[in-house]
Amino acid sequence: MSNNLILSAKDIGITFGGLKAVSEFNLEIYQNEIVGLIGPNGAGKTTVFNLLTGVYEPTEGEIKLNGTLLNGKKVHQIVSMGIARTFQNIRLFKALTVAENVAVAFNKDMKTSIPSSIFRTKGFFKEERKIYNKVMDILKIFSLDEYKDEKADNLPYGKQRKLEIARAMATSPQLLLLDEPAAGMNDTETAELMETIGILKDKFKISILLIEHDMNLVLGICEKLNVLDYGRMLASGNPQEVIKDERVISAYLGD
Numbered sequence: 001m002s003n004n005l006i007l008s009a010k011d012i013g014i015t016f017g018g019l020k021a022v023s024e025f026n027l028e029i030y031q032n033e034i035v036g037l038i039g040p041n042g043a044g045k046t047t048v049f050n051l052l053t054g055v056y057e058p059t060e061g062e063i064k065l066n067g068t069l070l071n072g073k074k075v076h077q078i079v080s081m082g083i084a085r086t087f088q089n090i091r092l093f094k095a096l097t098v099a100e101n102v103a104v105a106f107n108k109d110m111k112t113s114i115p116s117s118i119f120r121t122k123g124f125f126k127e128e129r130k131i132y133n134k135v136m137d138i139l140k141i142f143s144l145d146e147y148k149d150e151k152a153d154n155l156p157y158g159k160q161r162k163l164e165i166a167r168a169m170a171t172s173p174q175l176l177l178l179d180e181p182a183a184g185m186n187d188t189e190t191a192e193l194m195e196t197i198g199i200l201k202d203k204f205k206i207s208i209l210l211i212e213h214d215m216n217l218v219l220g221i222c223e224k225l226n227v228l229d230y231g232r233m234l235a236s237g238n239p240q241e242v243i244k245d246e247r248v249i250s251a252y253l254g255d
């Protein structure tokens, strides 16, 4: 594992109308590591993702990506700087095809403002052909290439989740945030997802922070585990040790 520090969050916090949703939260993520973020419902996990991606600006503390301060940056700026995410609820463009959903992420590189048009015309321009090839390369990694012309909405649930990750990867992130990627998946889909996450780590050397309730997945792929409770970090470190921590056990039992 490399020792490159990618992300650091130092004593960050945010208050919503008197409620401290996250406070004194610290996190360091190094290159090419998979880190888990768990905690009871309402602990503040999604709020942490929203803080890291610029949806919310922290009221306290500092977030840095490769040493550059993220506080106050807009969501799209943070995406360009190298953080991509998926959401708890699937947010695909349901009426667009699988290929078009990934092409949207390349929008900034395209001369045409309507990405969907490029896959419906016979004559590709050079630029569009380049993007088409990039889209297909990503779809192949996720074994979604054979579904390229399917409407996203027609894909089985597990493949829709995979497509969301593929779309996030199209922005070439250094850090990928996955919000409950295995939610609603059956065992086969979860096993496939674990394999996909392993491929992302090995092939792209990116770092991944994931929120997940499926402990088999968490313990199967995470090298470090952080536990949030009432917006505060309750425990962090080696996953096997963290889940035996008395405070972690009682936080879950008390849920």
Ligand SMILES: Nc1ncnc2c1ncn2[C@@H]1O[C@H](COP(=O)(O)OP(=O)(O)OP(=O)(O)O)[C@@H](O)[C@H]1O
Pocket (backbone or CB within 6 Å): 016, 019, 021, 039, 040, 041, 042, 043, 044, 045, 046, 047, 048
């Ligand atoms: N925009 C907001 N305005 C007000 N309160 C909010 C807002 N976003 C989150 N909260 C509150 O902050 C707390 C943390 O919520 P959050 O969604 O981050 O928890 P979570 O750990 O992701 O929960 P879950 O596992 O249920 O998704 C909750 O009490 C929630 O109601």
